[in-house]
Amino acid sequence: MGWFSWKKKEKKPVEPPSAEELWTSCSACKGMLFKEEWIKAWKVCPICGFHEKLTARERINQLVDQKSFHEFDARITVSDPLKFKDDKGSYAEKAEQTKDKTGLKEAVITGRGKITDIRVVLAVMDFNFLGGSLGSGTGEKIFRAIEYALRHRMPLLIVSASGGARMHEGIISLMQMAKTSAALARLHEAGIPYISLLTNPTTGGVSASYAMLGDLNIAEPGALVGFAGRRVIEQTIKQKLPDEFQTAEYVRDHGFLDMVVPRKELRDTLGRLFRYLQNAKVE
Amino acid sequence: MYLDFEKPIEELENKIRDLSAIRESKPEVQSEIESLQKQLQEITRSIYERLTPWQTVQVARHPERPTIRDYIANLFTDFLECCGDRAFGDDPAICGGFATFEKFRVMAIGHQKGKTVEDNIRCNFGMARPEGYRKALRLMQLAAKFHLPVLTFIDTSGAFPGQDAEERGQAEAIARNLREMSRLPTPILCVVTGEGGSGGALGIGVGDRILMLGNAVYSVISPEGCASILWRDGSKAPEAAEALKITAPALLKLKVIDEIIPEPPGGAHRHPEGTMIAVRKALRKHLADLKGMSIKKLLNKRYEKYAKLGR
């Protein structure tokens, strides 16, 4: 986190903070952002409202009540069932680099915590880890989180951020779609609430499995939500697609999302929704 | 139509045809024909024993390969096609209906590719839209209601990547099928007959047993797509096909499929009758197996099957 390190440095009398440490620019409107304020606003641009991607840790900090989060299965990591290699090297090496770079072991963090004092099970994806791709470790962690929710009859929140299934694990990645969906079927039969939060981007195999299977599907403003990629579609139909195609608002208007909720209202909205889903059960 | 690597087969078949044409006037060519036929058999076998993954992709996509229509005509009696998803329309890219397989009444569902250009356009080359997946689910649930086993035949390059398909919820339609198939209270037997193209294949591909024809392929992404992303060059598809492990033997090893249905040497496109015999045999065995199991046991085993994948 940039501004923590800057604060520390400020105590030393010598160097004033550099421009880089103080300022950044919005990746959508290119407007100048004062980093400290921007991070406090959970990386939402005050000028254009663009919702920058959050890491899984940032997302958990944003949504979960302080000190209430307990992580599950932190040791589950990528496996390499195909011994996959492309011309740039092996998947095993690439995965090691990604782990070092992100400090994560997989593209999802799972655990339990409280959202506005409601106990929930969470699975939060991180796009920085191989594009948030769904591999076998990702699928296994999500599968176990769902089973935990089932065993303890706790509501489930999955926060998706993913380009889809992970190519490097081939067919095993594809099967994670079926595996997670099978676990959700049991949760559904048990009458336990599941809210799916789709963040930028949620596409491919993730949108075509757990992300679209919430009792409620919610997205952040402007998030890319779809199955096939824009370029593939344009090549197939030989037409330009409208700019707003596959935005959260567009997908909501076509009937596949319940609501689009700005980041600053998310925690509160999730709490209110979970209360409705729980109260219905008690009555 | 001959594939690139089928050149030696083509040459021999041409020679045999030429000689056969003059056999009436020159009976002495008969022994040459016989020896050429022997050669042909050997060459065909040796080529098909050593197909590379990329060559297997070519065989799986062969335009003369049997389609759902051929399987229906050859394996079933009393087929009654049922149309529509009851919400938007009917998608000819997926065909489904009641069918009788030997002593079993079943629900048969599969991707539909055409044989002619017009036919292919009509069924969108087997690339289904959401209404196709929703029709499939409707028919599966109907089957479960009346205790009919479900047979699915998978052969698609993928779900249709179109604006309309996205707007009508391609992702949601596939996701729902995955969830509902995992708990459908009736046996589901899936056969990958040609191309198993990613989510579009899996959308009718969750079941108790997954069988695969010897030269079928099943992949998370097309070799071309993978090559253009990871190799940044679509022409590296053969390398990607190798790396992705998409052939039946590779998938059996990974425990994603349960059994390989062998194809006669030369492939299903060259020997559809032989292929039908092998498929019939496999269906008979697995249907009897699954029908003998209680629904509770069936569903638990189905769940465990997927739970174990990638663990």
Ligand SMILES: [Zn+2]
């Ligand atoms: Zn901005």
